[in-house]
Amino acid sequence: MSKGQEILEVSNVFKVFGDSPDKAMEMLHKGATKEQVLSETGQNVGVFDASFTVKRGEIFVIMGLSGSGKSTLVRLLNRLIEPSSGSIKLKGQTITNLKDKDLLNVRRRDMSMVFQSFALMPHMSVIDNAAFGLEVSGVDKKTRHERAIEALDQVGLANYASSRPDQLSGGMQQRVGLARALANDPTILLMDEAFSALDPLIRYEMQGELIRLQKEQERTIVFISHDLDEAIRIGDRIAIMEGGRIVQIGTPDEIMNNPADDYVASFFKGVDSAKTIKIRDIATSDAMTWSKSYDAASQASDAQQEFVYLLDDDQKFLGVVPIGSVEDWSLESLKGKCLPNQFTLNGSTSLKESISMVSESPYPVPVLDDRGVYKGILSKDTVLASLANN
Numbered sequence: 001m002s003k004g005q006e007i008l009e010v011s012n013v014f015k016v017f018g019d020s021p022d023k024a025m026e027m028l029h030k031g032a033t034k035e036q037v038l039s040e041t042g043q044n045v046g047v048f049d050a051s052f053t054v055k056r057g058e059i060f061v062i063m064g065l066s067g068s069g070k071s072t073l074v075r076l077l078n079r080l081i082e083p084s085s086g087s088i089k090l091k092g093q094t095i096t097n098l099k100d101k102d103l104l105n106v107r108r109r110d111m112s113m114v115f116q117s118f119a120l121m122p123h124m125s126v127i128d129n130a131a132f133g134l135e136v137s138g139v140d141k142k143t144r145h146e147r148a149i150e151a152l153d154q155v156g157l158a159n160y161a162s163s164r165p166d167q168l169s170g171g172m173q174q175r176v177g178l179a180r181a182l183a184n185d186p187t188i189l190l191m192d193e194a195f196s197a198l199d200p201l202i203r204y205e206m207q208g209e210l211i212r213l214q215k216e217q218e219r220t221i222v223f224i225s226h227d228l229d230e231a232i233r234i235g236d237r238i239a240i241m242e243g244g245r246i247v248q249i250g251t252p253d254e255i256m257n258n259p260a261d262d263y264v265a266s267f268f269k270g271v272d273s274a275k276t277i278k279i280r281d282i283a284t285s286d287a288m289t290w291s292k293s294y295d296a297a298s299q300a301s302d303a304q305q306e307f308v309y310l311l312d313d314d315q316k317f318l319g320v321v322p323i324g325s326v327e328d329w330s331l332e333s334l335k336g337k338c339l340p341n342q343f344t345l346n347g348s349t350s351l352k353e354s355i356s357m358v359s360e361s362p363y364p365v366p367v368l369d370d371r372g373v374y375k376g377i378l379s380k381d382t383v384l385a386s387l388a389n390n
Helices: 021-029 034-041 070-077 100-109 126-130 132-136 141-154 170-183 200-217 228-234 252-257 262-268 331-336 351-360 380-389
Strands: 006-017 044-055 059-064 085-090 111-114 188-192 221-225 237-242 245-250 288-290 307-311 317-322 365-368 374-378
Touching: 006 021, 006 070, 021 034, 021 044, 034 044, 044 059, 044 070, 044 245, 059 070, 059 200, 059 228, 070 188, 070 221, 111 170, 126 132, 126 141, 126 170, 132 141, 132 170, 141 170, 170 200, 200 221, 200 228, 221 228, 237 252, 237 262, 245 252, 245 262, 252 262, 307 331, 307 374, 317 331, 317 365, 351 365, 351 380, 374 380
Parallel strands: 059 221, 059 237, 111 188, 188 221, 288 307
Antiparallel strands: 006 044, 006 085, 237 245, 307 317, 365 374
């Protein structure tokens, strides 16, 4: 399954808490509100007609105020809570009708969950904590330790494999929890307020770790948060919930510029718009590029270019060369003329985070996708124009 394909499909999912959900569902289908259902039946509507998809390789953030239904919704995705109605599909397979044994296999193979509490076993070593899910699944010790070490290495804790949880900081303990989830190599990672108990600096560090894992491994993540700054920083798309309903879904920039209602607008009131703009959306393609399949030399006399951006045949970025230094347009010669300390930016970087690098760079900074493919440049003029327009 390639990046960008829909990996999770949630269709018209409801969850009613109480002893008479059928009556509540009947009222809901007739147009009753959550408040009317509660008043007349005593049943509490936790999730109201939720529908959305999650694409492979994206971080999909579900956020809202306390009581909005976001944590209920994520628990419905792996059926820790049973939906009252609706359909949930993972990789095209409907999981809402699976029997317990098949559901358990899906949880072990395809879905891992990271909670706010670290939930580590204090008497077990870090490696055994990371391998715990595999142990429960019946994986032999040698294999589960190999996979646990690999997962710990992914979160920078391989050297602490023999330590006990009480010898680690809070942020390190949460990394062990994340490693435990990664050890199963799940199709999708569910994270419920996973960083909210951490100190602000450690929390920011863990957000960066999650972004790195997503980029390097194309991890698909559903992340629950009540923190708008966190949602904007890590989320490719955000779903805003209110009263059990999903009010709006979109990129941070889309939601900020076109809020669905006053409730959504209130969330983004006072937010620095430079945090929501991804540079892939404002990068320009007016720089001169060179690859074997394209003759950049013919452009050199074409005016106002100071630099040429070298690309391989797959359009991956190789380096930047000042045009004034070019005497020979062969690849080997151009590689020898590349400037040291190359600046690059990933397209998912926010405009806010890019400002420092763009201001320091002696040339417009090349913008790359997760595979290193060249997507354009970000210049000082483009940054200034974007800030002025927002």
